[in-house]
Amino acid sequence: MSRESTPLPIALPDAAWRARFRRALLRWYARAARDLPWRRSRDPYRVWVSEIMLQQTQVTTVEPYFNRFVRAFPTVKALARADESRVLRLWEGLGYYRRARQMHQAAQAIVEQHAGRFPRDRDAVRALPGIGRYTAGAILSIAFDAREPILEANTIRLFCRVLAYDGPPHASQGQALLWAMAERVLPRREVGRLNQALMELGSEVCRNRTPQCDACPVEALCEARRRGLESQIPRPKPKPVFEYRHEAAVLIRRRGCVLLIQRPEGGRWAGLWDFPRYALDAEDDTRRRAELVEHVRRQTGLTIELGSRLKTIRHGVTRYRITLECYEGRCLSGRLNRGHNRPMRWLHPAELDDYPLSTTGRKLSRLA
DNA sequence: AATACGGGGCC
DNA sequence: GGCCCAGTATT
Known part of the structure; x- marks a missing residue:
């Protein structure tokens, strides 16, 4: 049977080139590989x-999170039986x-369907x-050293430059080319080492803004370098248009407790806890604050008196x-509105540690 | 093919 | 302030 596949926009390197590339890359990696926490074991759970x-998420951001996480949940089974709120608490700030x-959820599926052992089967x-x-x-x-390709931010940039491919790498044609390259470049054995070396080279040498071509083990094989195009590839992504808005968050206090709401399912920060927030017009301050008292009364049934603006x-x-x-708001009267669809709670500041908060919520909780 | 999903690193 | 980061799932 014949399948019509779109031809690749440019030709892939031949076998001799790939052999030289792998050799130079692995030699460099043996010397330059960083000592990262997840490289100290090949436990599939940790990987x-x-x-x-x-x-x-960048490597430097992940390191402390990874260490805490695997200490708290050392195995698939430990993760599977943990409360979701504890898992989220350790994820707080990571986004x-x-x-x-x-x-x-996947950990629970592995326990149920694979006896708690991380599966080796691709599908x-x-x-x-x-x-x-x-x-x-x-x-x-x-x-497992399975012969599987990878393609991610570092290797996209690396392959685009090595091949001097200046098309949009995330479009389907670019993806077809780059995944094909990722597969063709693989060795027979020690596939994991090669994949990690590719990412390491992209991250540390073939950097986004300032490629260190003088220190690159595959400089002689790089088509972008040969043509002097290394600073123009890959083409920068089109920037998304941002919407700017103002919100108010309120610390409402009553008898030593503060009011928290749980963010609704389906939206941003779904299921995380937060201080009540209200969208505002960015107009004058006095009117805004008067509106705020009314918003809180309508949405929570609480009458509050606003104190000072905290920050x-x-x-x-x-x-x-x-x-x-x-x-800062002080609750004068009223009770939580039962008809409101968002779960709310009064919490002692000490209890906040047990609840996964949005990042801004966590920053606010330090004021509480 | 486009969009939602976060927050911090780094210039 | 802007750009980017060891992507995935949904529409």
């Missing part, structure tokens, strides 16, 4: 945890919280929530940026 945490929920791994093509390839190659936080969030003004 898995690291790969999930490293999705869209993309769906990763933590999906990893927790079984891909079937786990939160594991896509990259992460499956990374785990299978690093933990203003700017934080960048995907696709919009919030300026958050934090007010």
